Amino acid sequence: MRKNLCEYADRPLNECTRLELFNALLRWTDEAARERGYNEGKKKLYYISAEFLIGKLLSNNLINLGLYDEASRQLSAAGVELAELEEFESEPSLGNGGLGRLAACFLDSLATLGLPADGVGLAYHCGLFRQSFVDNRQYETPDGWLRWGTESWMHRTATHYDIPFGGMTLRSTMYEIDVTGYEGKCGRLRLFDVDTADERLIKAGIHFDQTDIARNLTLFLYPDDSTDAGRLLRVYQEYFMVANAARLILDEAVARGSNLHDLADYAAVQINDTHPTLVIPELIRLLTERGVRETEAISIVTKVCGYTNHTILAEALEKWPIAYLERAVPHLMPIIRRLDSRVRNEFDDPFLWIIDNSGYVHMANLDIHYSHSVNGVARLHTEILKNTELAPFYAVYPEKFNNKTNGITFRRWLMSCNQNLADLIDGTIGTGWRRDARELEKLMKHADDPELLRLLACVKRVNKRRFAEWIFRHQGAVIDPDSVFDVQSKRLHEYKRQQLNLLWIIREYQRIREGLLPARPVTVIFGAKAAPAYTIAKDIIHAILCLSDVIDADLAASKWLKVVMVENYNVSAAEKLIPACDLSEQISLASKEASGTGNMKFMLNGAVTLGTMDGANVEIAELVGRDNIYTFGASSDQVIERYRRGDYDPMAYLNADGELAAAVDFLVSEPMVAVGDKARLERLRHELANKDWFMTFPDFSDYCRVKARALSDMADETAWTKKALVNIAKAGFFSSDRTIEQYNGEIWGL
Numbered sequence: 001m002r003k004n005l006c007e008y009a010d011r012p013l014n015e016c017t018r019l020e021l022f023n024a025l026l027r028w029t030d031e032a033a034r035e036r037g038y039n040e041g042k043k044k045l046y047y048i049s050a051e052f053l054i055g056k057l058l059s060n061n062l063i064n065l066g067l068y069d070e071a072s073r074q075l076s077a078a079g080v081e082l083a084e085l086e087e088f089e090s091e092p093s094l095g096n097g098g099l100g101r102l103a104a105c106f107l108d109s110l111a112t113l114g115l116p117a118d119g120v121g122l123a124y125h126c127g128l129f130r131q132s133f134v135d136n137r138q139y140e141t142p143d144g145w146l147r148w149g150t151e152s153w154m155h156r157t158a159t160h161y162d163i164p165f166g167g168m169t170l171r172s173t174m175y176e177i178d179v180t181g182y183e184g185k186c187g188r189l190r191l192f193d194v195d196t197a198d199e200r201l202i203k204a205g206i207h208f209d210q211t212d213i214a215r216n217l218t219l220f221l222y223p224d225d226s227t228d229a230g231r232l233l234r235v236y237q238e239y240f241m242v243a244n245a246a247r248l249i250l251d252e253a254v255a256r257g258s259n260l261h262d263l264a265d266y267a268a269v270q271i272n273d274t275h276p277t278l279v280i281p282e283l284i285r286l287l288t289e290r291g292v293r294e295t296e297a298i299s300i301v302t303k304v305c306g307y308t309n310h311t312i313l314a315e316a317l318e319k320w321p322i323a324y325l326e327r328a329v330p331h332l333m334p335i336i337r338r339l340d341s342r343v344r345n346e347f348d349d350p351f352l353w354i355i356d357n358s359g360y361v362h363m364a365n366l367d368i369h370y371s372h373s374v375n376g377v378a379r380l381h382t383e384i385l386k387n388t389e390l391a392p393f394y395a396v397y398p399e400k401f402n403n404k405t406n407g408i409t410f411r412r413w414l415m416s417c418n419q420n421l422a423d424l425i426d427g428t429i430g431t432g433w434r435r436d437a438r439e440l441e442k443l444m445k446h447a448d449d450p451e452l453l454r455l456l457a458c459v460k461r462v463n464k465r466r467f468a469e470w471i472f473r474h475q476g477a478v479i480d481p482d483s484v485f486d487v488q489s490k491r492l493h494e495y496k497r498q499q500l501n502l503l504w505i506i507r508e509y510q511r512i513r514e515g516l517l518p519a520r521p522v523t524v525i526f527g528a529k530a531a532p533a534y535t536i537a538k539d540i541i542h543a544i545l546c547l548s549d550v551i552d553a554d555l556a557a558s559k560w561l562k563v564v565m566v567e568n569y570n571v572s573a574a575e576k577l578i579p580a581c582d583l584s585e586q587i588s589l590a591s592k593e594a595s596g597t598g599n600m601k602f603m604l605n606g607a608v609t610l611g612t613m614d615g616a617n618v619e620i621a622e623l624v625g626r627d628n629i630y631t632f633g634a635s636s637d638q639v640i641e642r643y644r645r646g647d648y649d650p651m652a653y654l655n656a657d658g659e660l661a662a663a664v665d666f667l668v669s670e671p672m673v674a675v676g677d678k679a680r681l682e683r684l685r686h687e688l689a690n691k692d693w694f695m696t697f698p699d700f701s702d703y704c705r706v707k708a709r710a711l712s713d714m715a716d717e718t719a720w721t722k723k724a725l726v727n728i729a730k731a732g733f734f735s736s737d738r739t740i741e742q743y744n745g746e747i748w749g750l
């Protein structure tokens with residue numbers, strides 16, 4: 001590898017355009033990565049996932065390759081800041097939320113820990129979608145991240161497969177992105193595309209002909225599934241993903257010396273949520289094609305595969321009508337039927353069957369029977385799976401169930417996004433934490449050091465200013481960096497309860513108008529995309545945006561309260577927002593958030609959590625102690641019991657709590673309707689007042705009480721900063737390096 005960036009550019013650096021500089025850096029890091037080489041070994045993991053939300057790669061790769069400081073130095077000598085080039089890179093749009101970001105963090109940890117592993121997924125041309133706000137509503141347009149520039153992190157390979165579908169065969173091409181390990185070798189993300197994909201199929205917004213599979217197959221992640229054609233397309237996509245993966249796995253295992261009977265010594269497959277489930281029948285099919293008897297093939301595949309469950313929400317546990325599978329992948333149906341018969345022969349309980357009596361194929365059931373491991377993603381979540389959601393499965397396969405509490409990579413979520421904090425930590429406890437995150441605990445010894453607390457508060461202030469500047473550039477929003485940054489950023493979903501936060505803001509606004517001023521001005525910041533066909537989620541966005549306008553227009557109140565919604569929230573926005581946060585909102589309905597990973601990122605960056613006892617919040621609370629987290633609301637047991645009884649009545653809460661009723665009514669008040677769409681606001685109000693399926697109202701008064709306490713505690717800056725420090729010190733457990741070590745020790749055995 002050459003030492004200087006200028007050796008990768010065609011002209012002197014100070015004469016290069018930004019694009020030329022970026023491309024030179026790309027070639028430099030590419031070559032450095034290749035020189036490091038790839039993690040190799042007899043057994044390799046294939047982490048198959050519909051999403052890999054990898055974020056921009058420039059800074060991350062420079063840090064992991066140890067080139068960051070050198071690159072910054074050489075660029076500044078040429079009068080360019082590295083940060084300017086980061087702005088220039090486009091973010092791969094390959095994921096939706098935590099599930100995809102988790103997969104990306106896992107790839108980083110796998111590479112860093114020296115484990116042989118590939119991520120396998122699809123190269124969606126236009127990703128999820130790009131979100132914009134027009135008339136206080138979300139609009140979706142294609143997120144054409146691939147069209148960018150002349151060069152890319154993604155390399156086309158010579159690997160192609162012919163993938164059989166009902167009535168046609170489509171040829172694939174494999175692309176690769178190097179995944180750099182921190183101070184280590186690399187792994188790879190392998191993304192498949194169909195050669196016939198055609199972006200010209202896309203008409204207005206993100207609409208396209210859903211039936212033209214050959215041309216639309218890899219255009220978007222999660223095409224609209226509110227129609228039959230859209231759902232069928234998902235089946236085609238899922239099969240395309242795993243059919244490629246299965247061929248790759250078998251070819252590579254054979255190349256490493258496997259005779260296929262011993263495949264489990266050469267390959268581990270992790271099925272990330274149910275989207276890659278068809279890899280099970282496909283591997284069985286390919287093994288039998290290559291001469292293995294079906295009974296043996298089934299047992300081999302069961303030993304190879306592990307399944308991770310990421311949610312208890314029924315809507316996300318996929319089930320496909322037999323008719324879809326007959327049409328898209330008729331060659332798999334006989335195998336799926338035989339797998340189902342085996343289950344029926346063994347178990348009488350229809351809950352355990354793969355094909356139900358209405359003709360649906362339950363993907364999670366297929367996974368659980370034909371994998372050797374089933375894991376949840378936080379302790380509480382795994383317990384709920386075992387004792388409630390999947391209890392009949394746990395009764396027959398207790399040995400399969402295990403927990404793997406999620407984690408995040410500290411390279412991206414601290415070293416890269418919050419360099420000032422990383423430096424401050426280095427100066428306090430040395431740099432050992434960069435390799436072993438548990439060493440952050442050493443900060444506890446300094447928890448009363450006033451100088452450290454002062455510097456920590458200073459880092460936060462700088463990050464808040466940086467975010468304020470960014471959001472102004474990004475969307476023209478003006479926010480006060482000295483106000484409290486109260487942040488809720490995650491997918492928009494009713495169970496995550498952005499609407500609870502919304503009702504709090506309304507209540508706060510009404511109190512301010514009555515002269516009850518908060519201790520300090522508060523800026524509530526949201527970041528969230530709503531699935532295009534999820535009407536109520538879009539109504540919630542609409543209400544938040546309208547409320548933001550209403551408060552802005554009220555000159556007296558807007559000094560105290562401000563609402564901002566980050567447009568097109570993604571990894572790059574998160575990297576700016578998370579280090580700037582004071583109060584981290586993790587307010588899902590207890591039992592519904594499998595884990596959460598944003599909660600971990602905020603904590604690591606010195607925010608204090610306001611949350612329900614849900615997902616990984618439970619483990620955060622245990623680690624930091626009651627004084628360093630604000631919890632409220634019904635427990636998961638209470639919620640599960642309330643659902644079981646089925647007698648929840650939102651009206652009863654509205655009738656009993658005047659402040660709540662006033663907040664809900666405000667949704668359709670004159671000022672809101674003046675800046676919004678009456679029908680949408682009314683629909684949201686009606687949904688809450690008559691259904692409120694995710695039980696916002698029962699937690700409302702407790703949420704308000706605890707949030708008020710958090711905001712008033714913030715007035716004592718030293719005491720608050722100490723809480724932040726404890727959160728950072730205790731975050732080591734949530735390193736994805738720890739998570740991956742557990743997966744490897746207990747599931748993969750690489």
Ligand code: NBG
Pocket residue numbers: 097098099102273310311316377406593594595596597615
């Ligand atoms: C999400 C959960 C989160 C969890 C991530 C990663 C899905 C289906 N599930 O709570 O909602 O943190 O997965 O495990 O996206």
